Amino acid sequence: MLHEPGISREGLNLVERRAKFFSAAGADTLVLAAATGSESYEEIVELDDRAWKELFENLSRAEEVASRYGVTVVVHSHYGTVIESDDQLWRFLEGCDTGLCLDTGHLVIGGSDPVEVAEQGADRVKHVHLKDVDREVAGRLGTREIGFEEAARSGAFRPLGEGDVDIGRLVELLEGAEYSRWYVLEQDIVVENEPEEGEGPVNDVRKSVRFIETCLDGSR
Numbered sequence: 001m002l003h004e005p006g007i008s009r010e011g012l013n014l015v016e017r018r019a020k021f022f023s024a025a026g027a028d029t030l031v032l033a034a035a036t037g038s039e040s041y042e043e044i045v046e047l048d049d050r051a052w053k054e055l056f057e058n059l060s061r062a063e064e065v066a067s068r069y070g071v072t073v074v075v076h077s078h079y080g081t082v083i084e085s086d087d088q089l090w091r092f093l094e095g096c097d098t099g100l101c102l103d104t105g106h107l108v109i110g111g112s113d114p115v116e117v118a119e120q121g122a123d124r125v126k127h128v129h130l131k132d133v134d135r136e137v138a139g140r141l142g143t144r145e146i147g148f149e150e151a152a153r154s155g156a157f158r159p160l161g162e163g164d165v166d167i168g169r170l171v172e173l174l175e176g177a178e179y180s181r182w183y184v185l186e187q188d189i190v191v192e193n194e195p196e197e198g199e200g201p202v203n204d205v206r207k208s209v210r211f212i213e214t215c216l217d218g219s220r
Helices: 005-024 049-067 086-095 104-109 114-124 135-142 148-153 167-176 201-219
Strands: 029-032 072-076 099-103 125-130 183-185
Touching: 005 029, 005 049, 029 049, 029 125, 049 072, 049 086, 072 125, 086 114, 099 104, 099 114, 104 114, 104 125, 104 135, 114 125, 114 167, 125 167, 135 148, 167 201, 183 201
Parallel strands: 029 072, 072 099, 099 125, 125 183
Antiparallel strands: none
16 A cells, blocks of 8 residues: 555565565566555545655655566556546556556456557556456446456456457557567456366467467567
8 A cells, every 4th residue: 555654664665575576586577556455346445646646656666676676666557446447547647657557457447448548658558468358347347336256257358359458459559669578368257167178268268369469460
């Protein structure tokens, strides 16, 4: 909770421990989410100007700490955090210089257009999480009409190319901006029973891998 002055030191100490560990493991990126402090992800929290200022200052401090270990800090706009909605996302992008983890799914949940974010903020994107999304179901999750598990059961997250996000255009924009870091494929799904070998979620993963390979081949 880097927006809270009283506990920011504890948060920065955690950043240092994680950065040291990641560096030793050969990683170069540390993904942070701006937690609300609540146990539940259902709560919606709006920061005041003081809290935004504290958050930005502590993100800068976190970057300084991580840089000692050769690790880049990025912020993940995420459901149930203080950077979830479209307004909160742009407040973050306009208020500081910390890199963004562009997560297509969580952007849609928060009411943002991932392609627009890539168009206007490609230079801030330092890490990417790719998932395709059913925009209608994701919107119901964003307004808390349903919870995350129900959204996943209802097909909110789709194989790449089978949802409402223009993943191909997104990748084209990032590649055009010379993005050269990780694309992480995420496939959120609720599995009721153990699938047969070679069946189940792995089929969605295969579809997504084939799709992103085609996108990258066309952009490079």
